[in-house]
Amino acid sequence: MIRTAAVVGTGLIGTSMGLALTRRGVHVHLLDADESAARVAAARGAGVFGPPSEPVDLAVVAVPPTRVAQVLADQQRRDLAHAYTDVASVKSATALAVSRSGVHRPSYVGGHPMAGSERSGPLAARAGLFEGRTWVLTPGPETSSGTLNRVLSAVALCGAVPLVMEPGVHDRAVALVSHAPHLVATLMAARLGGASREALALAGQGVRDVIRVAGGAPTLWTDIVRSNGPAIAEILGDLRKDLEALTRALNALEVSGPESEEALASLVDLLERGREGWESVYEPGGRIPVERVTLTVPLDGGPGEVDRLIDAAEGWGIDADGIRLSWSDADTELSALLAAPAPTAEAVRRRLADDGWRVTVAAGS
Amino acid sequence: MIRTAAVVGTGLIGTSMGLALTRRGVHVHLLDADESAARVAAARGAGVFGPPSEPVDLAVVAVPPTRVAQVLADQQRRDLAHAYTDVASVKSATALAVSRSGVHRPSYVGGHPMAGSERSGPLAARAGLFEGRTWVLTPGPETSSGTLNRVLSAVALCGAVPLVMEPGVHDRAVALVSHAPHLVATLMAARLGGASREALALAGQGVRDVIRVAGGAPTLWTDIVRSNGPAIAEILGDLRKDLEALTRALNALEVSGPESEEALASLVDLLERGREGWESVYEPGGRIPVERVTLTVPLDGGPGEVDRLIDAAEGWGIDADGIRLSWSDADTELSALLAAPAPTAEAVRRRLADDGWRVTVAAGS
Numbered sequence: 001m002i003r004t005a006a007v008v009g010t011g012l013i014g015t016s017m018g019l020a021l022t023r024r025g026v027h028v029h030l031l032d033a034d035e036s037a038a039r040v041a042a043a044r045g046a047g048v049f050g051p052p053s054e055p056v057d058l059a060v061v062a063v064p065p066t067r068v069a070q071v072l073a074d075q076q077r078r079d080l081a082h083a084y085t086d087v088a089s090v091k092s093a094t095a096l097a098v099s100r101s102g103v104h105r106p107s108y109v110g111g112h113p114m115a116g117s118e119r120s121g122p123l124a125a126r127a128g129l130f131e132g133r134t135w136v137l138t139p140g141p142e143t144s145s146g147t148l149n150r151v152l153s154a155v156a157l158c159g160a161v162p163l164v165m166e167p168g169v170h171d172r173a174v175a176l177v178s179h180a181p182h183l184v185a186t187l188m189a190a191r192l193g194g195a196s197r198e199a200l201a202l203a204g205q206g207v208r209d210v211i212r213v214a215g216g217a218p219t220l221w222t223d224i225v226r227s228n229g230p231a232i233a234e235i236l237g238d239l240r241k242d243l244e245a246l247t248r249a250l251n252a253l254e255v256s257g258p259e260s261e262e263a264l265a266s267l268v269d270l271l272e273r274g275r276e277g278w279e280s281v282y283e284p285g286g287r288i289p290v291e292r293v294t295l296t297v298p299l300d301g302g303p304g305e306v307d308r309l310i311d312a313a314e315g316w317g318i319d320a321d322g323i324r325l326s327w328s329d330a331d332t333e334l335s336a337l338l339a340a341p342a343p344t345a346e347a348v349r350r351r352l353a354d355d356g357w358r359v360t361v362a363a364g365s
Numbered sequence: 366m367i368r369t370a371a372v373v374g375t376g377l378i379g380t381s382m383g384l385a386l387t388r389r390g391v392h393v394h395l396l397d398a399d400e401s402a403a404r405v406a407a408a409r410g411a412g413v414f415g416p417p418s419e420p421v422d423l424a425v426v427a428v429p430p431t432r433v434a435q436v437l438a439d440q441q442r443r444d445l446a447h448a449y450t451d452v453a454s455v456k457s458a459t460a461l462a463v464s465r466s467g468v469h470r471p472s473y474v475g476g477h478p479m480a481g482s483e484r485s486g487p488l489a490a491r492a493g494l495f496e497g498r499t500w501v502l503t504p505g506p507e508t509s510s511g512t513l514n515r516v517l518s519a520v521a522l523c524g525a526v527p528l529v530m531e532p533g534v535h536d537r538a539v540a541l542v543s544h545a546p547h548l549v550a551t552l553m554a555a556r557l558g559g560a561s562r563e564a565l566a567l568a569g570q571g572v573r574d575v576i577r578v579a580g581g582a583p584t585l586w587t588d589i590v591r592s593n594g595p596a597i598a599e600i601l602g603d604l605r606k607d608l609e610a611l612t613r614a615l616n617a618l619e620v621s622g623p624e625s626e627e628a629l630a631s632l633v634d635l636l637e638r639g640r641e642g643w644e645s646v647y648e649p650g651g652r653i654p655v656e657r658v659t660l661t662v663p664l665d666g667g668p669g670e671v672d673r674l675i676d677a678a679e680g681w682g683i684d685a686d687g688i689r690l691s692w693s694d695a696d697t698e699l700s701a702l703l704a705a706p707a708p709t710a711e712a713v714r715r716r717l718a719d720d721g722w723r724v725t726v727a728a729g730s
Contacts, residue, residue, distance in 0.1 A: 040690045043664070043671045043699055114569045123675065123688060134566050163566060173564035181553055181572040183611060186639030187604050188549045191541065193642040199538035201499050201528060203646050204479045207546040209574040215643040218636035225632060226618045233615035236608060239552050243605055246548060250598035253591045267590060271583035274551030277558040278580040281568050299408070306408045310488065323488060325405045334408060 002026055002057035002153050006080055008071060009033075010041035012117055013087050014062030015125035018046025020158040023127050029056060041122040055079050058150045061086040064223045069097035076104050083147040085111040085154070089174060090227035091138045091167035105142035109151050110167065112136040112174070113160060120217050128159070135160040138167045175231035182213050182221060183232065184239070189214035246270055292322070293345035295338040296360045297352060299325075306336065312355065313338050316348045367391055367422035367518050371445055373436060374398075375406035377482055378452050379427030380490035383411025385523040388492050394421060406487040420444050423515045426451040429588045434462035441469050448512040450476040450519070454539060455592035456503045456532035470507035474516050475532065477501040477539070478525055485582050493524070500525035503532045540596035547578050547586060548597065549604070554579035611635055657687070658710035660703040661725045662717060664690075671701065677720065678703050681713045 005021055006029040007014040018028045018041055028047030032038035042049040059081035063071050065088040072084055084107055088094045091110050098108065115133045117124055135155045139148050155162045165173075189211040192200075225232060245266055252263035299305055306325065313323055322339040340348045345361070352359045370386055371394040372379040383393045383406055393412030397403035407414040424446035426436050430453040437449055449472055453459045456475050463473065480498040482489055500520045504513050520527045530538075554576040557565075590597060610631055617628035664670055671690065678688055687704040705713045710726065717724045 036690070036692070039692060039699075040671075043666060043690055045668055045672070114567050116569070116571065123690075133569065136567065163563075165563065169563065170567075173561070173567050176556065176560055176564050177568040177572045180556065181575040183635075184549060184553045185575050186636055187607050187611070188546055189640070189642035189646075190607060190635060190638040191545065191600055191604055191642065192645055193638055195541055195642075195645060196538070197649075198528075198530065198534065199541050200645060200649055202479050202501065202535075202538045203542040204481070204498065206481070206578045207542045208646060209577045210546040210550050211639075211643055211646060212574045213571045214639040215647060216640075218633060218640050221636050222629070222633050225615070225636075226629065229615040229618040233612050235556055236612050236615070239556055240605070240608055240612065242552050242555060243601060243608065246552070247598050247601050247605065250590070250594040250601070253594040264587070264591065268583060268587050270548075270555060271551055271586050273555040273558055274576075274579040275554070275581075275583050277554035277556065277560075278576055280557055280560060280565060281554075281573060281576060282580060284562075284565055301408065303410055306405075307410070325401070325408055325488075327401070327404060334404075 002150050002157075004052065004056035004058075005029070005047075005154065006031060006052060006056045006059040006075075007041070007047065007062060008059060008075060008080070009062035010038045010046065010122050011062060012120045012122070012124050013113065013115075013129075014060065015041040015044060015046045015122040016115075016127065016129040017060055017062065017087075017154070017158060019044065019125055019127035020130060021154065022047055024157040026154075026157065027056075037122055041125070044122060044125065046122070046125065051078075051080065056081045058083045058085065058154055060084075060154070064088075064220060065090050065094060065227045066097075066223055068094050069101040069103065072098060072103045072108065073101040076107070082107065083150040084108045085137075085151045087111055087113055088227075089178070089224050091136075091165075091170045093171075093227040095138065095140070095167045105140060106144040107147050109140075109143045109147050110138040111151060111155075112138075112170065113155075113158070114178075115160075116216075120220065130155075130158040130160040133160050134163050136170050137162055137164050138170060139164060171228050172231050175228055176235055179225055179228055179232045180235040180239070182216065183225065183236065185211050185214040186221075242270060291342040292339040293342050293361060295340055295345065295349055295352065297336045297338065297357050299334045299336055301334055309336055309357070312352075313348075316351060317341065317344060318348070367515050367522075369417065369421035369423075370394070370412075370519065371396060371417060371421045371424040371440075372406070372412065372427060373424060373440060373445075374427035375403045375411065375487050376427060377485045377487070377489050378478065378480075378494075379425065380406040380409060380411045380487040381480075381492065381494040382425055382427065382452075382519070382523060384409065384490055384492035385495060386519065387412055389522040391519075391522065392421075402487055406490070409487060409490065411487070411490065416443075416445065421446045423448045423450065423519055425449075425519070429453075429585060430455050430459055430592045431462075431588055433459050434466040434468065437463060437468045437473065438466045441472070447472065448515040449473045450502075450516045452476055452478055453592075454543070454589050456501070456530075456535045458536075458592040460503065460505070460532045470505060471509040472512050474505075474508045474512050475503040476516060476520075477503075477535065478520075478523070479543075480525075481581075485585065495520075495523040495525040498525050499528050501535050502527055502529050503535060504529065536593050537596050540593055541600055544590055544593055544597045545600040545604070547581065548590065548601065550576050550579040551586075607635060656707040657704040658707050658726060660705055660710065660714055660717065662701045662703065662722050664699045664701055666699055674701055674722070677717070678713075681716060682706065682709060683713070 004027045007018045008031045010032045029052045030038040030047045068086045113135045249263035249266045324337045369392045372383045375397045394417045395403040395412045433451045478500045614628035614631045689702045
């Protein structure tokens, strides 16, 4: 357990940690090179302004990646804390810089909470920022278990889920799921800078989502991206090959003949691979086949009946793709077929019956 | 006004229109080549299954873009309605196909509601899908005003905002704000198909938003994209130039010297252009300078005070970037500075005073 902590760097992440830890009873000290940022964090209730009079249990260095090693070394010299962690989004370069800057290794463990916002600064912070999020920790062979346990305790108090990883594995992973997506969103957003008012009137939720992260602070992202360049470049290099094939295909679709058919096949292939990638993020469990049981619910066709059943079924973990409607051969009787996961099917059947639906259970489908 | 309508093609869009029009008292007939889809739409309450016995006021052809002209011509021959529209997301190719297929032009006006979902089919439909959305109409010189008015009436009943455009202008606009973003999301999603479980554990809301639209049905998007190939290819060609410069920069950042500085400048430039594009979508009013008045609110530093003020200010149209905290010279007194748009500043001041805040008004800032 930790009772006292210091946050060095009261931006979005540091202040959010201060708010989360304070709420759970930790006494937090707030420091920032920009004094007014630390004062704002204090006014938000993230802790008290200024350094502690004696070493705290844990210091969190929440400054941009390229400054982590220097700030860590400085604060260790001042004996700010018994244990230290950082929140930099790139870990190999940080680990290298840390090893060069003379940081005391047993009392340091690298960290990276997978949470953020396109807004920055202490006013954008919130205590719930880390709730349910993954928090990567990269302990080295020299990290003491006491240090690791203090950081694990802080992660738990923030409501996050710790995940221990090698720095290099982490950096390749974030290049793929964070840095490359950020730059891809930026590339698309850059195309919209000169858009006409008329074109912008047609912008819907789709493009807004695609470019949302491009609203992030350019200076912060320059710092993040420059620390992980080669890993990101590799992914974008692969993406570029797909993009070249796509542009060729789009132009070839106009002509008719075998060239156009090939172009169409290449387009379909890309869209299908995109859908597979989407599934791996949105439906990660989708690859593990779940045995399902079909529940048949006869309907009388009254107004709103189907919608009531869909709403109820979704509350029981049956999504829209697991619901079909079916007519009897004579088109006179309508039934809903619900594909319920086998382990919960009986519970769902009972709930349906309790709510007044007639329901029969078919064999596994 | 329209009293009767027919929806041909009861997918997401057609069924949602059926639901919206039915809710507003229009008698809707539902038709689909896949009879069961029309029956599902009817069971959802989107109208009655099957064709009308006499021509309806308006028929909506809600089939994929490449089939619009044929279905329109077929239904006109059957005298389904007095007026016709479609909802295809590409308008030049549709207009060309319509002119070739012998469609009666005075009774047809092209349309495209800027609304959708990554889910498809009648079970995903909802009456509120078009609420507040832009709905493009592309009347030609031969379109009768009676036809245009019937379609305008349907658009209004769906709660959408009509916008008249030339087909070519529409297609270049949707290439930029819809088709290119969709394909960019797809290119990124395709990179995630082979991601390890560990990497996916680090995926946060950022990447989910970037790739969300890539969950759309590949067959539908093949159809959309192939009808607007050259316009999309032009945008992606420009994007590719930025991507090539970016990949070069990411690799050059590793070395030191002038090459690295140039790379850094190019990276910063891209991130800033991305941020500008983001602003043009998220803060379209941001380019018009709004005069602001600074309201100064002295604070006593009590717990939650700053958060209460931020919450209140956001409710009055002052976003987080318009709020700063400031200390007196002796660091003893804290004040919040709210940059309120001049036209509403006095109203905000009065609301603050009513809620018990002390507030002073400074000159325009």
